[in-house]
Amino acid sequence: MPKLDLGFTGAKNFSFAFTGVTYLSVDPAQLGQVIRDMTTEGIPQAYVDAGRLHVAYEYAYAQELLMSRGDKKAFSEDISGKVGAYLDLSLPPRRSKKT
DSSP: OOEEOOTTTOOSOEEEEEESOEEEEOOGGGGHHHHHHOOOTTSOHHHHHTTOOOOOOEEEEOSEEEEEETTOOOOSSOOTTOGGGTEEOOOOOOOOOOO
16 A cells, blocks of 8 residues: 655655656547457446546656655755665566466
8 A cells, every 4th residue: 555654754744846748648549449449347337327537548656756845944864875765666566367
């Protein structure tokens, strides 16, 4: 499960900046046949029925995420080398498909 612990900051307001930003995209018009041929097997039917499926056709990448306190003061703690203790964007493990 994703986790975000900002306790190390000592603040409530933040600014974020990205460096080295690039993107990769596909023309949505080129997705028509892919969408027509797509199956929703393995996706909970409630998501499909509620229209909660989305197609990502553009991705942004950044070399670096810079974070600063809104009041421009130093963070309460240096988390260099231990970012994983405060931030984890991993996805839950996939369930194996029964055959």
